[in-house]
Amino acid sequence: MNAPAPEKNMHFIREIIAEDNRTGKYGGQVVTRFPPEPNGYLHIGHAKAICLDFGMALENNGECHLRMDDTNPVKEDVEYTDSIQADVRWLGFDWGPHYYHASDYFEQMYELACGLIRDGKAYVCEVPGDEWKHYRGIPTEPGKASPFRNRSAAENLDLFQRMRAGEFPDGAKVLRAKIDMASPNLHMRDPVLYRILHTPHPHAGDKWCIYPMYDYAHPIEDALEKITHSMCTLEFEVHRPLYDWVIQNCRLFPSRQIEFARLELTYTVMSKRKLLELVQRKLVKGWDDPRLPTLGGLRRRGVPPAAIRQFCERVGITKYDSLTDVALLEHCIRDELNRTAPRAMAVLNPLRVVIENTDGLPAAVRGVNNPEDPAAGTREIPFGPELFIEREDFAETPPPKYFRLSPGKSVRLRNAGFLTCTGVDHDPAGNVVAVRGTFAPMDAPVKVKATIHWVPAHAAKPVEVRLYDRLFKVPEPDADKDVDFKSHLNPDSLHMATALAEPSLLDARPGDRFQFERIGYFAADPDSRPSAPVFNRTVTLKDSWKPA
């Protein structure tokens, strides 16, 4: 018996599992599975499911299987299986030896279907697809029986074998479960179990021309793997009676399907179709564009997997359709990065500073790598008589409560000392082109209310920075079906810029994460080259300064 960690939220699925463990329903075993269809890239909505599936197994000393749910060869491709595995691993989960394909069970599914036929619980139906809706009926009225419903088991077996043998064209026949044409649940009105598809399978090759439907295949996949708790999203709730029917009538391991609400996030879209549309129309730069909620995009943006895991835990698990504020994700990202990201200085919008008292000026200073983590140590930062500071950190006529630099005032230069402004240089148009000032060491008796970051003019290096903002301007871009979600795209979601970086940043390798002090968290992009890093802004720092 293992008590859940105290900070974990006791959601209803944890309670179901705890209860099953208490009663010994599955002998204390917890076996789960994450079953993506390999027809697209994973996004943060999948991360919620992954964290749940793997998390419940981990917490209960169980196992979680990674299973490609590849029952429809016309939509799926091996292209996706690699990225799915990479994404799950990146998120921090390990399926051990339990990597499976639904298509590996095709033979058993076929045998089980023959069993259903022999039991008089399935039949080959020749009603054309577009005509079936007349038989199925509408919710308020019962359907009517297929004219093929009462074929003999022998005839059904023969026909089903010939379907497999390829004797019939696509759509000519299907195998149906014989359940209840009057059921108020449409899924129970003799659902299709198998359809004919003369399409080679990306994993199974050309062995098959009949393929099982999800509703038939999924419970079998789960049962064969002895999955105890089969978590899926809410829209499968009405499928559960059919899930149970298959397990019961095939006499299989009693896997249990449990549904929970999918994750929705503000200022983005989560549907595969819409994400694909953004990629195909080149409104973003690909599946791993850092503005996308795909795991590839989040990774490239610099989001640590631990932040995503923490976020998924804090969002919780319920059966209520919710819309989570991205601010919660951003909080989890900052929280993780604050503890782990080394600090560095870079100036986005430079203003030259000329130090006038150059005698005894240090050639370098030591910077603290991470005030939250003493073990991160220090580094050397070159110093000199000319610096660049952020243009916003100087105001010739400061607004009220402005703590930074202005004529006659002083600020602390991060890691270095104090700067007192003694003069301002203008160009003929009256713009500020440089600030002049005097430097004092850190132990000087100067009182200031602000510390600003800087880079040394002689040693700072220009680096490319990509400043990302929300992809959409509105919290629910796809809320209104009558308005194209693309019309809500934020035109300023990407701003390319050049920053002046302290020299240590030139060593950054793709994936390295930093806090650029007082600006935000940045991660080196795969586009980086040796000595020419490219930085993606993961998220800004919170900024509580607001002009009065």
Next chain:
RNA sequence: UGCCCGAUGGUGUAACGGUAGCACAGCAGACUCUGGAUCUGUUAGUCUAGGUUCAAAUCCUAGUCGGGCAACCA
């Protein structure tokens, strides 16, 4: 419309018949070599109407609102 599911501050959630709590966001303050972090305080909530009960967010009934289902998709 028939069936299924759901409803707690702005948002995400907890409370399992007994003081409606936590987090995010917001606001205010303290502290600070990041106007970051940290700390403190604070605004704000049980969909409606009946019923059961000493006591209801919780149980029952009806309604309202939201979501799902009517592919040979998953």
